[in-house]
Amino acid sequence: MTESKRKKQIQLSHGGGGKEMNKLIKELFFKAFDNPILTNEEDAARLVLKGPTAFTTDSFTVAPLFFAGGDIGKLAIAGTVNDLAMMAARPEYLSCSFIIEEGFELDKLKTIVNSMASEMKKSGAKIVCGDTKVVPKGCADGIFINTSGIGEILQDGISIKNIQAGDAIIVSRDIGRHGAAILMAREGLTLESDLTSDCATLWPIVDALISAQIPLHAMRDATRGGISAVLNEWAVGSNVEISINEVDLPVADEVKGLCELYGFEPLDLANEGTFVIALPQEYANKAVEIIKLHQGAHSGSESADSGFIGEQAAIIGTVGTERAGKVILKTPWGSSRYLDLPQGELLPRIC
Amino acid sequence: MLELKQLYQGFRDPETIANLAKQIAQQAAKVDGDIRIMEVCGGHTHTIMKYGLNQLLPGNIDFIHGPGCPVCIMPKERIDHAIAMANQDNVILVTLGDMIRVPGSKGTLAQCRANGRDIRPIYDPLDTIKIATENPDKTVVFFAIGFETSTPMTAVLIEQAEKLAISNLYFHINHVLVPPAIDAVMADPNVKVNAFIGPAHVSVIQGSEIYRPAVDNYGTPVVVSGFEPVDVMESILRITTQKAQNIAKLDNQYSRSVTPEGNLAAKAVIDKYLCIRPEFRWRGLGPIPNSALMLREEFSHRDAELHFASILPTEEIEDHKACQCGDILRGLCKPKDCKVFGRGCTPESPMGSCMVSSEGACNAYYRYNGINDEL
Numbered sequence: 001m002t003e004s005k006r007k008k009q010i011q012l013s014h015g016g017g018g019k020e021m022n023k024l025i026k027e028l029f030f031k032a033f034d035n036p037i038l039t040n041e042e043d044a045a046r047l048v049l050k051g052p053t054a055f056t057t058d059s060f061t062v063a064p065l066f067f068a069g070g071d072i073g074k075l076a077i078a079g080t081v082n083d084l085a086m087m088a089a090r091p092e093y094l095s096c097s098f099i100i101e102e103g104f105e106l107d108k109l110k111t112i113v114n115s116m117a118s119e120m121k122k123s124g125a126k127i128v129c130g131d132t133k134v135v136p137k138g139c140a141d142g143i144f145i146n147t148s149g150i151g152e153i154l155q156d157g158i159s160i161k162n163i164q165a166g167d168a169i170i171v172s173r174d175i176g177r178h179g180a181a182i183l184m185a186r187e188g189l190t191l192e193s194d195l196t197s198d199c200a201t202l203w204p205i206v207d208a209l210i211s212a213q214i215p216l217h218a219m220r221d222a223t224r225g226g227i228s229a230v231l232n233e234w235a236v237g238s239n240v241e242i243s244i245n246e247v248d249l250p251v252a253d254e255v256k257g258l259c260e261l262y263g264f265e266p267l268d269l270a271n272e273g274t275f276v277i278a279l280p281q282e283y284a285n286k287a288v289e290i291i292k293l294h295q296g297a298h299s300g301s302e303s304a305d306s307g308f309i310g311e312q313a314a315i316i317g318t319v320g321t322e323r324a325g326k327v328i329l330k331t332p333w334g335s336s337r338y339l340d341l342p343q344g345e346l347l348p349r350i351c
Numbered sequence: 352m353l354e355l356k357q358l359y360q361g362f363r364d365p366e367t368i369a370n371l372a373k374q375i376a377q378q379a380a381k382v383d384g385d386i387r388i389m390e391v392c393g394g395h396t397h398t399i400m401k402y403g404l405n406q407l408l409p410g411n412i413d414f415i416h417g418p419g420c421p422v423c424i425m426p427k428e429r430i431d432h433a434i435a436m437a438n439q440d441n442v443i444l445v446t447l448g449d450m451i452r453v454p455g456s457k458g459t460l461a462q463c464r465a466n467g468r469d470i471r472p473i474y475d476p477l478d479t480i481k482i483a484t485e486n487p488d489k490t491v492v493f494f495a496i497g498f499e500t501s502t503p504m505t506a507v508l509i510e511q512a513e514k515l516a517i518s519n520l521y522f523h524i525n526h527v528l529v530p531p532a533i534d535a536v537m538a539d540p541n542v543k544v545n546a547f548i549g550p551a552h553v554s555v556i557q558g559s560e561i562y563r564p565a566v567d568n569y570g571t572p573v574v575v576s577g578f579e580p581v582d583v584m585e586s587i588l589r590i591t592t593q594k595a596q597n598i599a600k601l602d603n604q605y606s607r608s609v610t611p612e613g614n615l616a617a618k619a620v621i622d623k624y625l626c627i628r629p630e631f632r633w634r635g636l637g638p639i640p641n642s643a644l645m646l647r648e649e650f651s652h653r654d655a656e657l658h659f660a661s662i663l664p665t666e667e668i669e670d671h672k673a674c675q676c677g678d679i680l681r682g683l684c685k686p687k688d689c690k691v692f693g694r695g696c697t698p699e700s701p702m703g704s705c706m707v708s709s710e711g712a713c714n715a716y717y718r719y720n721g722i723n724d725e726l
Contacts, residue, residue: 247365263710331403332363333402333580334406336403337401340718343699
């Protein structure tokens with residue numbers, strides 16, 4: 001291997017605490033995440049917090065690291081920022097830890113870090129502390145990222161226990177895109193499609209809903225486990241029946257087609273920029289309008305890389321009390337069934 | 352170029368489904384007694400339960416869920432074979448989807464993988480070529496499963512392995528056949544079935560004519576059916592109409608892809624590499640003669656059952672006594688009749704393989720039918 005080739009890869013020394021690590025942190029991370037709290041280089045970030053605060057953490061491992069509509073970096077910021085947003089908390093400060101496999105290409109790391117920096121601008125959050133570990137080849141799958149975040153809660157009472165009979169259930173856009181895009185990007189699934197992940201920062205939409213004084217009862221981004229998992233957690237958490245009309249669920253044609261081929265359900269597939277809201281029925285139309293307006297405003301410049309398609313927010317169901325703890329899916333032809341939690345790892349059907 | 356949405360568009364139209372339900376009710380009213388339809392394939396079971404089609408039908412139409420799920424009918428000793436091979440050093444075991452969740456007598460392939468063994472569920476059997484080429488120092492075993500539908504993929508994989516002279520790839524063949532399973536069901540003196548929905552994907556390969564003996568021998572209508580809600584409802588209407596007219600014939604609802612003779616090219620490649628196995632033991636149905644395939648003798652150098660003969664267990668393993676998968680697969684009882692259904696046996700912790708596969712009758716009932724029981 002030539003010297004120049006070696007220089008382009010992460011070495012164990014990049015995590016060793018010495019000169020190489022210092023260089024990596026200053027020239028890459030500080031440059032991308034630049035802010036005075038971080039570049040102060042203290043042992044811990046000094047923060048000023050006010051009022052009720054939300055705090056969350058998440059680790060990101062994804063294969064492939066780069067997919068249509070995003071990459072692990074965008075995911076690591078959007079994911080944590082969205083967890084805060086779902087508590088109506090304005091994302092303020094994030095931590096960021098990298099576990100990098102020896103030999104990882106430096107250019108790829110740069111792309112990931114720049115993607116993180118660009119995604120943070122959408123919420124205004126800052127990375128104020130971090131950590132870098134390099135592990136020997138074979139001990140990690142390329143790169144793992146952990147982000148934690150804190151933010152000020154702007155509207156209280158949002159909880160999985162606060163869903164009430166008579167509430168409407170809203171989904172912010174078409175479902176299942178991230179799971180489908182990742183499946184399509186995986187080796188071996190050689191399907192041609194323009195499908196992109198929905199990976200996106202949700203804070204601006206949530207901010208708009210809060211500013212419009214919409215009384216939100218519950219919000220959740222439907223990540224792993226998809227819409228099915230969120231609705232089931234809500235039905236149990238608030239001891240209510242949630243009834244969904246299948247015909248009202250927005251699903252992209254490509255996602256439907258992939259599900260047909262492999263025997264998956266769009267409702268079970270992961271999302272990374274789609275959220276579900278429970279709120280009083282009388283505010284449902286206004287909330288949908290705000291989401292559509294917001295997504296519409298962003299659909300121009302971002303459509304190519306984020307898969308944003310405006311005008312898809314929809315009221316998909318209602319909350320009742322009859323079969324408390326259950327989610328009911330109503331078909332367009334008058335039959336109905338329970339919508340259960342997805343089970344086990346997603347494996348394609350055999351025939 | 353075919354667009355993905357063409358796969359389902361038009362086959363879930365509420366008005367069409369409502370209209371078919373109405374016609375089925377009209378025809379069923381003319382029939383004395385019950386119409387007990389066996390949907391041989393788990394894919395149809397899944398469609399009926401997932402879309403709640405059974406809720407739209409009159410009381411004298413009953414569904415009996417047949418043995419046509421490749422996961423459900425796999426006897427435990429074959430899973431034990433897979434685990435025994437995967438437990439060998441330097442072996443990569445490759446198989447399709449759900450198979451890794453099916454319990455053998457010593458756990459599942461998923462548990463075996465968690466213990467550090469190299470087990471890879473794949474989407475496309477041809478990926479096995481890449482795995483074998485990239486791991487020349489390992490022995491790669493393709494644990495081949497499925498009915499007539501998935502057999503051509505295995506045959507093409509063998510062909511590629513031969514053509515590319517890939518020496519580290521072996522095959523454990525568990526491909527089974529639908530017509531002998533129908534015979535086994537009908538041979539039971541307690542049989543309740545008096546009509547069949549035939550799996551269309553089997554007939555895409557083997558042609559619709561493979562079901563003619565069932566019509567001739569048992570006097571039952573057989574309608575080869577697609578898997579969309581409109582397909583299944585239309586097939587039920589065709590069966591019900593035959594019953595109303597007191598006739599039994601072979602009918603092909605899925606004429607958009609099925610011909611009487613099937614896909615001759617696919618049949619030729621299967622025939623080149625695989626031949627009829629004298630006997631295969633089916634879970635719940637026991638040994639059925641000529642009901643499965645095996646490698647032809649000239650390709651025995653790729654036969655994992657010979658290569659690993661010294662470590663493969665030979666004992667036949669029965670299911671847990673409380674598990675009634677066997678009766679369910681023969682159509683003698685329904686999933687909810689089983690004492691362990693939803694209690695000791697759930698999708699998270701299945702005792703029987705009918706609870707494992709998304710196409711298994713118990714799994715479909717567990718996931719989708721709860722609400723139906725309350726109606």
